[in-house]
Amino acid sequence: MENRTVYMDNSATTPVRKEVVEEMLPYLTENFGNPSSIYExxxxxxxxxxxARKRVAxxxxxxxxxxxxxxxxxxxxxxxxxxVAFANKNRGKHIITSSIEHHAVLHACAWLEGQGFEVTYLPVDRYGMVSPEELKNAIRDDTILISIMLANNEIGTIQPVEEIGKISRENSIYFHTDAVQAIGHVPIDxxxxxxxxxxLSGHKFGGPKGCGALYIRKGxxxxxxxxxxxxxxxxRAGTENVPSIVGLGKAIGLATGEMEETNKPLLEMRERLIKGLLQIPKTHxxxxxxxxxxxxxxxxxxYIEGESLLLLLNAKGIFASTGSACNSTSLEPSHVLTACGVPHEIVHGSLRLSLGRMNTLEDVDRVLEVLPEIVQKLRNMSPLTPQEYRAL
Structure with a gap:
């Protein structure tokens, strides 16, 4: 048990499934042709x-x-x-998004602000949920795009996307959703x-890194x-990444086709983890x-610092993160947790455990065996820890 390796950072990336690799291999070797060529x-x-395009669709x-x-x-x-912004700037220059979007959306919006566009960043409640009513109130005559993620990459909150889509459609505003974390976990139509x-992005659901897709409704x-x-x-110019596209197509078919049977054990493990972690004092x-x-x-x-927590977990063979993998090298507090109202003095003490197909209840038990001891060790070292939460 002591030497067991536990990977719980599946929101950062997932291993490529064997079935996916097998389907990709011929396009890395004998079937290497450029799709733009007219010969066989x-x-x-x-x-x-x-x-693969049909499989994604x-x-x-x-x-x-x-x-x-x-x-x-x-x-x-x-x-x-x-x-969308530049294609529709004659209609308006206002965009609505949320304060907890992935930085790929937030930084793109910030860049557009420098180009003369205006962006409204909707707040969220303490659970990270966007209010459809606040969205309605933010809509202006010159609003051209609403971008709200389907599920958050840090805290996992699933947004009321269907309701938001209805509001967008009623107001003739384009609606985009970042479903990168949702594929294979949430039914999508x-x-x-x-x-x-x-x-969407292939490496989040058993496909290869460096390959994703964008659905663009006709018209x-x-x-x-x-x-x-x-x-x-x-x-979208550029020679197609055929092996990865093939892998993406295979992976999304597997992930969506097995969603129900995959989610059932994940839910059991998730609830066991949450129940166990919340038994540690001063855990939220x-x-x-x-x-x-x-x-x-x-x-x-x-009373602890997340980076130290990750290092000690790593020493025990447990791999997790403090939030988005894209920002794991940054010392900035999580913009998602900050937006949810987590106090600044404790926001750095966050831990994200994201489960995958390879995880088992034994993995959960291993984490729950190791983590309380690590948390206590870090609290004993922190000058901020009150006496009653120090080990005797």
Missing amino acids: LGKISKHAVEN DAIGAEENEIYFTSGGTESDNWTVKG VKKMNVDLLS TKIEAFLHGGAQERKR LNGHPTERLANNVNVTFE
């Missing part, structure tokens, strides 16, 4: 790309010609925010949700993001207690 070797690659209830392959969630988010644009006015060749129907659950991803646990421990 190119046609084989082209067919593989289109087959089927997984989210879209049409094949509404799926565009990208390098991942960050590109998809940037393409949406910037592409872009038509039912009134979503116009949706971002959506958006500028091309990369200029060059005529790939992706002249909207972040995110919504029920409207959250099946694999997400995020807690804050008072």
Whole structure:
């Protein structure tokens, strides 16, 4: 038990599934043709790309010609925010998003503000939930885009996307949702949700890194993001990453097809983790207690510092994070937890444990065996810890 390695950072990335690797391999070796070539070797690659496009479309209830392959969630988010903004600037220059979006959306919006656009950053409640009423009140005559993530990458809170989509549609405003964390955990139907644009990334659900997709509803006015060749129907230039696109298609089919059977054990492990962690004094659950991803646990421990916690967990063979993997090297407090009202003096003591298909109840028990001791050790070292929370 002592030497057991436990990976609980699946929100950062997941291992590529064996079935996915097997399907990718031929396109790394014998089927290496450029999909833009007209000879047989190119046609084989082209067919593989289109087959993957259909798999992605089927997984989210879209049409094949509404799926565009990208390098991942960050590109998809940037393409949406910037592409819609510039294509529709004659209609208006106002964008609405939330204060807990991924930085790929937030930083793109901040960049647009420097280009003369105006952005409203909606607040969230203590659970990280956006209020549809506040969204309605923020809409202006010149609002051209609403971007609200489906599920938060740090605290796992699932937003009322269907209701937000309805509001957007009623006001003739484009609606984008970042679904990077939601694929394989939350049922998605872009038509039912009134979503116009949706971002996803393969490495979050058993696919390869460096490959994602953007759903763009037919008729959506958006500028091309990369200029060059005529790939992706002249909207996203660059030779297609065929092996990764094939892997993405296989992975999303597996993830969505097995969603129910995958979520059931994840929920059991999640609840066991939460129950055990909350037995540690001065520990708080972040995110919504029920409207959250099946694999997400995020807690804050008072009187400790999260980076030290991660290092001590790592020494025990347990891999986790303090929040978004994209910001793990930053000393800035989590913008998500700050937006949820977590006090500044304890916001640095957060821990995100994100479960995956490979995790077991034994992994959960291992974490619950090790973590209380680590937390106590760090509290004994902290000058901020009150006497009653120090070990005798």
